[in-house]
Amino acid sequence: MRDSRIEALEAQVRELLGSGRTASSSGNSLSPEPQPAPAADPDDDAIDQGLLSMQQAEVLVNIFKTRLTPHFPFVVLPAHVSVAQLRYEKPFLFLAVLAAASFDDMSVQRQLGHLLKQAVNERILASGTLTFEVLQGLLVYLAWSHYHTRPRLYSQYLQLAVSIVIDLRLDREPIAARKTYAGGHRNHLTESAQPSRSADEQRAAAGCFYLSSTIANLLQKLNTIPYTDYMAECCLSLATRAEAPTDKYLYYMVRLQHIMESIDFMTSQQQHQPMVDDEAATNAAIYAVQAELGALRASLPFELSESSKFQPILCVF
Known part of the structure; x- marks a missing residue:
């Protein structure tokens, strides 16, 4: 049963990468004030599922900020953003952070990892909603994937992350920001x-x-x-x-x-x-x-x- 689900996920990944379905970036920093919760699936929320309390989630988010981020500083949680705000505005990233930081309780970590894979499989891939938030969550998962089972999914998740970067053109200079000079070339000596x-x-x-x-x-x-x-x-x-x-x-x-x-x-x-x-x-x-x-x-x-x-x-x- 599990192998068949993994094969189905791999097929979905290949189909998604082939069709190039991704959503818009909308990925700048979290808004300064809490906003109404997005249409997040309660089945993917660790708090709603009773795996963690809000107090425990706050501890894990702090662990992520202080102990994990210095080793992989490519996803940073702003200091002014509360745990509640992170949970409601970026639920997938929130779940990835909890899963990465819960290394002291392997049982909880495995359950959080299962929720994350469930979110990718049943909610994200099914709808083709590959937003910038999903990219951040995938990067956190990939950076700390040695804490999770099913390593065969690593390459598929990495391909998803790469596809989002490419589709959002994050790997290249924004077209509107490009400047040309005499001869049509950017002057790196005079323009920082x-x-x-x-x-x-x-x-x-x-x-x-x-x-x-x-x-x-x-x-x-x-x-x-x-x-x-x-x-x-x-x-x-x-x-x-x-x-x-x-x-x-x-x-x-x-x-x-x-x-x-x-x-x-x-x-x-x-x-x-x-x-x-x-x-x-x-x-x-x-x-x-x-x-x-x-x-x-x-x-x-x-x-x-x-x-x-x-x-x-x-x-x-």
């Missing part, structure tokens, strides 16, 4: 980057690249969300605005992952086309990577000990 995406959208696009690139490297597959100058500009803009304390990490996390892509590509080329007779070229490529990593480490605006995300690689150089 002014990304018009919201901070939430910029973080989410970078987070989707980060996860997609990581999995592509592990599985030796092509990353469907390429690294771009615009993505780097967005991350630098976030660091400059510093709306969230963790925004200062984004550019360096994304840049480091891009370097890892280069290393993976170089290794793959070596395996398929060994440069036995060109040791000098191999050494030059290795030196270039070492120099790039060294330069990245030297440019960090914070102490390396402040973030464990960079230590395993950058401490070597």
